[in-house]
Amino acid sequence: MESTQAVFPERYIALPSERKMELLRTMIRIRTFETKVEELFLNKKIPGFVHLYIGEEAIATGVMANLGKEDWITSTHRGHGHAIAKGAQTARMMAELFGRKTGYCKGKGGSMHIADFSVGMLGANGVVGGGFNIAVGAALSAQIRRTNQVAVCFFGDGASNRGTFHEALNLAAIWKLPVLFVNENNQYASTTPVSYGLSAQHVADRAKGYGIEGYTVDGNDVRQVYDAASYLIGRAREGKGPALLECLTYRVKGHYVGDPEKYRTREEVQKMVNERDPIKLFSKVLMEEGTLNDAGLAKLYAEAEEEILAAVAFAESSPYPEPEEALEDLFSFSPKEFPEVIA
Amino acid sequence: MESTQAVFPERYIALPSERKMELLRTMIRIRTFETKVEELFLNKKIPGFVHLYIGEEAIATGVMANLGKEDWITSTHRGHGHAIAKGAQTARMMAELFGRKTGYCKGKGGSMHIADFSVGMLGANGVVGGGFNIAVGAALSAQIRRTNQVAVCFFGDGASNRGTFHEALNLAAIWKLPVLFVNENNQYASTTPVSYGLSAQHVADRAKGYGIEGYTVDGNDVRQVYDAASYLIGRAREGKGPALLECLTYRVKGHYVGDPEKYRTREEVQKMVNERDPIKLFSKVLMEEGTLNDAGLAKLYAEAEEEILAAVAFAESSPYPEPEEALEDLFSFSPKEFPEVIA
Amino acid sequence: MRTITFSEATLEAMREEMRRDPTVFVYGEDIVRQGGIFGQFKGLPEEFGDRIRDVPISETAIVGAALGAALTGTRPVADMHFADFIGVAFDELANQIAKNRYMFGGQANIPLVIRAPDGIINQAAAQHSQSVEGWLQNIPGLIIVAPSSPATAKGLLKSAIRLNDPVIYFEHKVLYPQKGPVPEEEYLTPIGKAEIRRPGRDVTIVTYSLMVQKCEEVATELASEGIDVEIIDLLTLKPFDRATVLESVKKTHRCVVAHEAVVTGGLGAEIAATIQEQAFWWLDAPVLRVGAKNVPIPFSPVLEKFVAPQKDDVRRAVYRVLHREV
Amino acid sequence: MRTITFSEATLEAMREEMRRDPTVFVYGEDIVRQGGIFGQFKGLPEEFGDRIRDVPISETAIVGAALGAALTGTRPVADMHFADFIGVAFDELANQIAKNRYMFGGQANIPLVIRAPDGIINQAAAQHSQSVEGWLQNIPGLIIVAPSSPATAKGLLKSAIRLNDPVIYFEHKVLYPQKGPVPEEEYLTPIGKAEIRRPGRDVTIVTYSLMVQKCEEVATELASEGIDVEIIDLLTLKPFDRATVLESVKKTHRCVVAHEAVVTGGLGAEIAATIQEQAFWWLDAPVLRVGAKNVPIPFSPVLEKFVAPQKDDVRRAVYRVLHREV
Numbered sequence A, B: 001m002e003s004t005q006a007v008f009p010e011r012y013i014a015l016p017s018e019r020k021m022e023l024l025r026t027m028i029r030i031r032t033f034e035t036k037v038e039e040l041f042l043n044k045k046i047p048g049f050v051h052l053y054i055g056e057e058a059i060a061t062g063v064m065a066n067l068g069k070e071d072w073i074t075s076t077h078r079g080h081g082h083a084i085a086k087g088a089q090t091a092r093m094m095a096e097l098f099g100r101k102t103g104y105c106k107g108k109g110g111s112m113h114i115a116d117f118s119v120g121m122l123g124a125n126g127v128v129g130g131g132f133n134i135a136v137g138a139a140l141s142a143q144i145r146r147t148n149q150v151a152v153c154f155f156g157d158g159a160s161n162r163g164t165f166h167e168a169l170n171l172a173a174i175w176k177l178p179v180l181f182v183n184e185n186n187q188y189a190s191t192t193p194v195s196y197g198l199s200a201q202h203v204a205d206r207a208k209g210y211g212i213e214g215y216t217v218d219g220n221d222v223r224q225v226y227d228a229a230s231y232l233i234g235r236a237r238e239g240k241g242p243a244l245l246e247c248l249t250y251r252v253k254g255h256y257v258g259d260p261e262k263y264r265t266r267e268e269v270q271k272m273v274n275e276r277d278p279i280k281l282f283s284k285v286l287m288e289e290g291t292l293n294d295a296g297l298a299k300l301y302a303e304a305e306e307e308i309l310a311a312v313a314f315a316e317s318s319p320y321p322e323p324e325e326a327l328e329d330l331f332s333f334s335p336k337e338f339p340e341v342i343a
Numbered sequence C, D: 001m002r003t004i005t006f007s008e009a010t011l012e013a014m015r016e017e018m019r020r021d022p023t024v025f026v027y028g029e030d031i032v033r034q035g036g037i038f039g040q041f042k043g044l045p046e047e048f049g050d051r052i053r054d055v056p057i058s059e060t061a062i063v064g065a066a067l068g069a070a071l072t073g074t075r076p077v078a079d080m081h082f083a084d085f086i087g088v089a090f091d092e093l094a095n096q097i098a099k100n101r102y103m104f105g106g107q108a109n110i111p112l113v114i115r116a117p118d119g120i121i122n123q124a125a126a127q128h129s130q131s132v133e134g135w136l137q138n139i140p141g142l143i144i145v146a147p148s149s150p151a152t153a154k155g156l157l158k159s160a161i162r163l164n165d166p167v168i169y170f171e172h173k174v175l176y177p178q179k180g181p182v183p184e185e186e187y188l189t190p191i192g193k194a195e196i197r198r199p200g201r202d203v204t205i206v207t208y209s210l211m212v213q214k215c216e217e218v219a220t221e222l223a224s225e226g227i228d229v230e231i232i233d234l235l236t237l238k239p240f241d242r243a244t245v246l247e248s249v250k251k252t253h254r255c256v257v258a259h260e261a262v263v264t265g266g267l268g269a270e271i272a273a274t275i276q277e278q279a280f281w282w283l284d285a286p287v288l289r290v291g292a293k294n295v296p297i298p299f300s301p302v303l304e305k306f307v308a309p310q311k312d313d314v315r316r317a318v319y320r321v322l323h324r325e326v
């Protein structure tokens, strides 16, 4: 994996150790959630399609550490990690994956439509590239209302070939909207290697076409992601407009749980797991820094495990929605009482 | 108008004088056609919407001089010049603009859908940016059938902000399709100056995002257009893939005939007419070269005038289609005889 | 009552709603510098500054951003330039806007309006003449309205802007310069409610948009032959006001549905299907549909006229449901 | 007769047509490296090299390029991955492909096929479960087909590839692994022609795609109650085979239209509207429609089941047109 080290103000290094530990904690919580989800899916406890974020945790974590709840993100089909990092509760997420009434979407969405608007997570999206313009619209709302909120759009390498990418970046650029486009270049779009589908060498090469800044960082190094996001989100918040941040990473699991993965070798995957796992890499950094020791790491894992088991218990003990509830939530009014005069 | 002089092999200069004169003749034929169309439209002889190519003649002319009838182009809503330069007959074009049965589209298309597939002119398009992928498809056909045909896609500065631009260029690039994307940057998309809508400085700046070559030339200098197109079309024909050629020009007339043009000053327009008219510029070049004299120029205008008057006469004397003919041409079979078995 | 044009009526609606609520804003192609192709945005830039904006030719951004903006505290109004271009942003409408509220379990409202000038005018040909409401009729989650007069244009646009749900507002290009009475005082035209333009006993015509006036002319002519036509102007096309339509048909026992869109697969299909389902035993004749013939709109005036639904088509349909010889 | 899966049947069709005509080629997302999500492209890369290609996630390019390729001497087959994404390329379908031949006065044929896997499967939720033929029904210039079995899948795909006009080929995801008899020798399934799957005297059910087998099951069950159901499998949805449908309804006097798509604004509307127009005096009951409820497809199994049309819904509709208590 090629990685261009861009030079950003070094802000990670100045973080207090609790904040650094918090980064690791988030990454571990995501990993634990995803590992459990994989197991549950294989055991047929979770229906539908599930796309795991394993191996990519540093990106959501490093970016989200620079956002508040009043800021927004748009996500992808691979949205669990974004939701957790943005502050969603794993219990209500798990309940949604189980199709229960207590889920964030009352069981209507499932994994591909996981969302928690209350923390600014504007939704996973089953349409690849569906989030670009939603993020642009949120940023536009901030500009129109003159708040200093920002929006972050997460998208895959495959998504960067959709026309919506182009229209969103162009519009964001001419209006200098407070939005950061974060590309998760995990080397594959489903079965298709990025080298096949992407005509540019890097997704970030496309920034020039919009007169904005584009950078490529190592997306498996949470420090690099944090620094880059901190700088670019800060600029966006100051009214300096959008930017494009490409985070190089690797999708360790299949495209979806159940993917036969005929398009790559086990060795390729194993090498990445061994050498480039973002949690291992960051744990090592924190140990070297003296912020973390073995016991501390074990504790983080144990706490995460406990949280996720509780989430599963919550999900499993939650009721399914009543069938008739399928007719609710389409409009702001109930289907029976179409408002004749809107006041 | 800023213009980046790219360095291409100088092929124009080596053209025999008949070919040079042919370039001028084509430009004058387009101009004469358009001038007459404007008059006819204002006199309500032509219905619908009409977008004139006046001031942009050097682009179609310089590009098309490098294509054969077996090559294809896709055009825009401003398609008369492309059609003439590609070899369409002005009489059948005029008949189409008049809505007559003898028109290229039997009166079904009009100005916005002018086309002559028999010379590879695959149609004007009422949807801005609708032609990108059609051109890509034609180039794909050449690649699949292993011919050495090429496709050229003409498009405006405004069109470069459509998502179809992005998807088409990316696909053409990864498959190295024989297609040239020719941008006619005439400084406006309808009422909107290019500086407002285009986030990049030049449309050609976007080439990098697709790993292809992008150039900006003076689109009012037919020599520059010819040289650039010759080089890039030659490369495409050799299997070296697509390129993006931006031709800087100026839309001398309103966006459509009847445009109140409140978005610019008369002075701005007049200056361009005085200083940058492509026909004046090229006539001067040819005179300086000794290829053309005053009498020769007058003759070209006279011949063009004669041709266009004949075209109008043809159109005016042609019958309208019968109303019921409106039900024809939707499918390859007649509406009454849906084929039950297709052999 | 004072008389203003349809275009001015929409402008008043915009101005009133933008004054009333600072989160309302509007954007579209070529609306700032020249006031919109039909003058329907004239003067707004002077009053509202950056709350009215030109956009690049990027329809997916126009419609997609409307969703993002609507979810986050504003009430965007996006102009499509021509309804024909709705297809460019179809995924944004069908898979994002229409589904957002539902698939996320009602987490947010989606107060947005898409304005879409439609219909046949001046030989604009296949890609600039369409009425495309039929494309959207099988998508749960969208509300579709279409005014027929300056008064309904104003009232429906105001209601659409205030509704907390996505509304597609189709405005017929031929209507813009037409004048009609519009109250001085503020009013809203209810969404979801049809209006009976003309009461009658013999036949119900269900119609909307520009076709309303064509049908009214036919009704006036038929009145002189002793045929008493009731005309229902739907105003809201989806969901349409079943109660008013069914009540009328149960009274007249005969119905013609007329729209400018292509008949096959058009809204008339849903309306006719519903009427025969719900009022079968009241019908004395099949519900007939009038609309454009089953081809794109051709350019040549002769062809365009042949394809577009004409008053004579409406008249013939009325005769047929009355079982009279045509 | 030998038995193969629906997926294999489409694969045979592709292989036969690609062998027969070197201008036939196919492309789509993720079809080369893993053979398509439903295995429907397996083995083609080995035999046909660059005539089967993966494409980036660029649906406007996929569909738009099909038009360009069809106009210039090839017969492209483009795969949409999921029918739900047709909206991304809606302009290409509605304004380019459907109108090209007409608006240019018949200058070229447009032999292309868009394959679109549709329907509800495995709690795929709102954006991966749709049947979207209704989005396309008001667009003159498109031909829409939907096989219901391995045999019709093969025959219709071959016919679609040979037709000189654009065909949208909807293939229900649930059908892929199902097996059925398919002749060894070459055959074509005619486009434009419905098939009577089961003759009957009492009620006509007009249906297509996966719903055919659900309706057949209902018919078998109803037979034991003495109700003799005739089932028409449309196969071509647009234009549908009016002659066969009307003849059947004129015989049975009662009709139910069933599809998986949302009822409101679905194809059933056009079919019901047509039947009552053309066979009003033969009908002994309104034409009833069965389909999904008027919301997006929800995720949770309980909700999905409630929204999707079930056999019971068909049964109830049959009882109702027979005026029996439900």
Ligand SMILES: Cc1ncc(C[n+]2csc(CCOP(=O)(O)OP(=O)(O)O)c2C)c(N)n1
Residues within 6 Å of the ligand: A076, A077, A078, A126, A127, A128, A129, A155, A156, A157, A158, A159, A160, A184, A186, A188, A189, A190, A251, A255, D029, D057, D059, D081, D085, D088
């Ligand atoms: C518009 C659209 N086209 C195709 C798909 C099918 N699809 C789902 S995920 C995916 C690959 C996405 O790749 P990428 O953007 O790189 O994200 P990743 O899965 O690698 O995170 C595809 C093709 C889709 N969901 N939406």
Ligand SMILES: Cc1ncc(C[n+]2csc(CCOP(=O)(O)OP(=O)(O)O)c2C)c(N)n1
Residues within 6 Å of the ligand: B076, B077, B078, B126, B127, B128, B129, B155, B156, B157, B158, B159, B160, B184, B186, B188, B189, B190, B251, B255, C029, C057, C059, C081, C085, C088
């Ligand atoms: C998809 C689409 N959006 C909007 C329009 C309306 N429209 C027609 S021409 C035009 C401007 C085109 O500008 P440009 O591409 O620069 O071409 P030019 O007219 O300058 O030749 C616009 C906005 C359209 N026809 N199609």
Ligand SMILES: [Mg+2]
Residues within 6 Å of the ligand: A156, A157, A158, A184, A185, A186, A187, A188, A189, A190
């Ligand atoms: Mg990827």
Ligand SMILES: [Mg+2]
Residues within 6 Å of the ligand: B156, B157, B158, B184, B185, B186, B187, B188, B189, B190
């Ligand atoms: Mg321009």
